[in-house]
Amino acid sequence: xTDYFEYRHTVGFEExxxxxxxxxxxxxxxxxxxxxxxxxxxxxAVLAEVQDDLKLFTLKVDCEFFAEITAFDExxxxxxxxxxxxxxLEFTFDYVKLTEDGGEILVARGKQRIACMRGPNTATxxxxxxxxxxxxxxxxxxxxxxxxxxxx
Numbered sequence: 571x572t573d574y575f576e577y578r579h580t581v582g583f584e585e586x587x588x589x590x591x592x593x594x595x596x597x598x599x600x601x602x603x604x605x606x607x608x609x610x611x612x613x614x615a616v617l618a619e620v621q622d623d624l625k626l627f628t629l630k631v632d633c634e635f636f637a638e639i640t641a642f643d644e645x646x647x648x649x650x651x652x653x654x655x656x657x658x659l660e661f662t663f664d665y666v667k668l669t670e671d672g673g674e675i676l677v678a679r680g681k682q683r684i685a686c687m688r689g690p691n692t693a694t695x696x697x698x699x700x701x702x703x704x705x706x707x708x709x710x711x712x713x714x715x716x717x718x719x720x721x722x
Contacts (some may be wrong), residue, residue, distance in 0.1 A: 574664070575604065575612065575648070575710050576646050576648050577603060577604040577607055577649070578644070578645070578646055578647075579644075581642060581643045581644075582641060582642075585641070590640050591638040591640055594635070597635075601649075601680055605661065613706035613707075616700055616703045624686065624688055626684050626686060627684065627685045627687055629685050630683040631682045631683075633663075633681075634679050635678045636676060636678060636679070637667070637675060637676075637677040639667055639677050644668040645668065646665075647663055648663065648666060649662070649710065650662050650710050651707045651710050651711040653683075653714065656699065657685060657696040658685045658699075659683075660681060662679065663679065663680040664676060664679055665678035686700070
């Protein structure tokens with residue numbers, strides 16, 4: 571078993587710019603897609619809470635680029651939990667290009683900080699991370715930093 575949740579993606583022409591390399595905003599889209607698929611596959615109970623009143627606010631995203639990728643490159647986007655607090659968590663994302671000979675090239679690395687909130691849109695307040703989410707994340711949290719005040 572791996573210590574990351576994986577989303578496999580084949581780059582399409584629509585994700586490239588005029589020069590032919592992937593436009594930077596797509597890396598952030600892939601972070602969101604990976605997170606969504608994780609919830610769908612590993613934490614469906616959390617999706618039910620999102621349909622109720624749980625809100626997962628993205629507070630911060632970043633991405634550092636190491637190599638260019640182009641149309642039809644095969645990627646593995648690998649999400650890990652890096653920090654866990656009472657109301658916030660942080661994921662890291664490794665963007666790995668899979669080569670035809672079975673090799674792997676790290677082309678980018680990103681982060682995403684999420685806050686759990688509840689309540690109506692005009693009065694949302696911080697909320698504890700749902701137990702179902704914390705449990706679903708356990709296999710992907712081998713090197714997690716615990717944020718102050720959380721018993722991880």
